[in-house]
Amino acid sequence: MSSHHVIREKQEPALLIANGEACQPELLGQLLEWSPTVVVLDSAIWRVLELGIKVDVLLGDFDRNLDLDTIRAQQYPLDVVHAPDQNKTDLHKGIEYLIERGYPAVNIVWATGRRADHTIANLTDIVRYKDQIRMVILDDYSKVFPLVGRFEKWYAAQTPISLIPVGTVEGVVTEGLTYNLHDESLTLGYRTSSSNEVAEDGFVRIAARTGDLLIMECWD
Template sequence: MSSHHIVRDDQEPALIIANGAACNNELLGQLLEWQPLVIVLDSAIERVSELNIKVDVLLGDFDRGFNPEAFVASQYPIEIIHAPDQNKTDLEKAYDYLIQRKIPAANVVWATGRRADHTITNLTNIVRYRNSLKIVIHDDHSKIFLLPTHFQKWYPKETIISLIPIGQVNGITTQNLVYPLHDESLMMGYRTGSSNAVAEDGIVTISHAEGDLLLMECID
């Protein structure tokens, strides 16, 4: 796989590569093509290097005998960030790094699949960064992001849309979905909005009064 273009513009989204299930090369290549900054968590660097991807930042706690210096020559120039805080995941530390650099957004791959606990944590932790970083998680079947209280986007008919509440979300109203919601509530573990779909080509509107609501654009 070719290296990404080197464009130094901290107003563009960064790309974070975690260590879950790999996505297909086409998706990864599309994201690499437009990312000015590529961050790889230490647990994934060997897999990433095997794909011949140029990395800008290697970040992690470097535990279990991991030696970051082993990748300096092949990835030169690379910034190595040692983040030993055990109270945060390495993905959260990558978010913190971007916030410190005042980079406003991040696309994330390899953050789902493999261990279920990691997947659930990576998805739900998006809400902690609501006010400081726009996060979109991509895999082969989904594009996942946190909704603002009022959201509009054009979709083709039959696009699968899932609304997943983190905790309880109240006052949800939708337009142009097959199964509309009218000032209703969703609650994790009791009622979610999984596997809804766009009714007709056009604008989908989703609003909610309170709570944290994830949108998943899904592909079977």
């Protein structure tokens, strides 16, 4: 158990910290307050330790020759998970670790910004796990999560909402947006529903017949 635990383990989303652009301390603090488990990918560990965050799990391929003795001296207890599979990214491994241990949900931070290839891969790759664990990628400007089944949520008017397909998505139907879709197709690189917005205070509903769709709540 970590010093940040304020709830029972696995009742709230775990927190997975990658190695992209750091978010504001306020956002990170809010997520830590409700996270029973903090998993850090190995490339980010020193940045995390500098912030004084209590880490539960350090995971990765450890190809940077980390000084694990020094890390363990600062973080105890610490579960060190060596995941050397080079066919998977460390983010994949972190999500799979949580799935295998029965976590129902995970918030992911520091997964965007810095390198464009990492950002694109992290945002699009999460759809492969959408039926196994609830996932949200957050940064200072966006909240991104895959559509699972039928989505319904109350929003204030003019809240920016973007729908980004991963590949092709068929039969997209929306309600409550300024520009609604009526059984239409979206294809990455050709047609998306970017920079749409909530028409008026009320519920937004989103569904799709086939394919993987990312829902993005964005703000400037």
